[in-house]
Amino acid sequence: xxxxxxxxxxxxxxxxxxPLLFVHGSLCDYRYWNSQTAVLAKQFKCISVSLSHYWxxxxxxxxxxxxxxAHADELAxxxxxxxxxxxxxxxxxxxxxxxxxxxxxxxxxxxxxxLADPGGPLQIEGTPPAALPPATERLRAEVADxxxxxxxxxxxxxxxxxxxxxxxWRRSSSQFRTMAADNAATLPKQFRDPLPAYTRSDAAxxxxxxxxxxxxxxxxxxxxxxxRLAEWIPQAxxxxxxxxxxxxxxxxxxxxxxxxxxxxxxx
Numbered sequence: 001x002x003x004x005x006x007x008x009x010x011x012x013x014x015x016x017x018x019p020l021l022f023v024h025g026s027l028c029d030y031r032y033w034n035s036q037t038a039v040l041a042k043q044f045k046c047i048s049v050s051l052s053h054y055w056x057x058x059x060x061x062x063x064x065x066x067x068x069x070a071h072a073d074e075l076a077x078x079x080x081x082x083x084x085x086x087x088x089x090x091x092x093x094x095x096x097x098x099x100x101x102x103x104x105x106x107x108x109x110x111x112x113x114x115l116a117d118p119g120g121p122l123q124i125e126g127t128p129p130a131a132l133p134p135a136t137e138r139l140r141a142e143v144a145d146x147x148x149x150x151x152x153x154x155x156x157x158x159x160x161x162x163x164x165x166x167x168x169w170r171r172s173s174s175q176f177r178t179m180a181a182d183n184a185a186t187l188p189k190q191f192r193d194p195l196p197a198y199t200r201s202d203a204a205x206x207x208x209x210x211x212x213x214x215x216x217x218x219x220x221x222x223x224x225x226x227x228r229l230a231e232w233i234p235q236a237x238x239x240x241x242x243x244x245x246x247x248x249x250x251x252x253x254x255x256x257x258x259x260x261x262x263x264x265x266x267x
Contacts, residue, residue, distance in 0.1 A: 009078045016045050023090065031055075079109045209263075
């Protein structure tokens with residue numbers, strides 16, 4: 001793979017020490033990690049990025065097509081151009097899948113890997129090709145239609161509740177809802193770019209120490225991914241945050257930050 005050099009990727013850097021790079025998931029951007037960087041910057045150099053097509057970059061200025069592979073490549077280019085590597089890489093949800101493949105394809109750039117509720121299907125040997133359940137596909141199509149029709153609020157509520165738990169959108173902070181609305185246009189693009197399935201052979205290529213974090217109340221898909229990847233990745237350990245669902249780093253920041261500190265700081 002060839003990394004796209006991109007030193008113009010929107011990002012926020014705070015603190016000093018070993019680099020801790022945060023990769024957001026769906027509907028998010030570098031603001032998603034504020035509860036982490038505010039605390040962990042006391043110990044590490046924290047860099048949170050906004051992937052191309054996400055806020056604050058307008059679509060007209062986005063470099064290249066929207067896609068998980070393009071995002072992995074541009075992150076690799078960013079790490080190399082900014083002379084950050086190897087980094088302690090942290091990815092959540094869709095960003096977890098991007099981080100997984102960055103660590104697999106560019107192992108020289110990643111010192112440790114943390115995957116929180118990594119998104120994407122799971123391919124088990126001897127079973128049919130992995131795919132999203134038909135009910136999920138129907139829901140995503142409805143979400144895309146709502147956003148296309150301008151009913152942003154309804155589309156975001158349907159999607160966010162589906163990947164976390166019913167009612168979570170209405171209980172979310174105004175800051176989170178604003179961030180999601182700012183990134184609503186990326187959701188239909190994401191649906192047209194399905195994430196690749198995790199396989200045992202791909203996971204075996206991860207060479208660095210890896211921490212997998214699940215929310216106790218996260219949808220089963222994410223917990224299954226954490227369980228299986230913990231078995232497949234050679235140097236992996238698994239932790240679960242009690243009472244948390246998919247947005248664990250926002251709703252349970254102290255627990256999440258403690259896991260990161262203990263894992264990365266153990267080096």
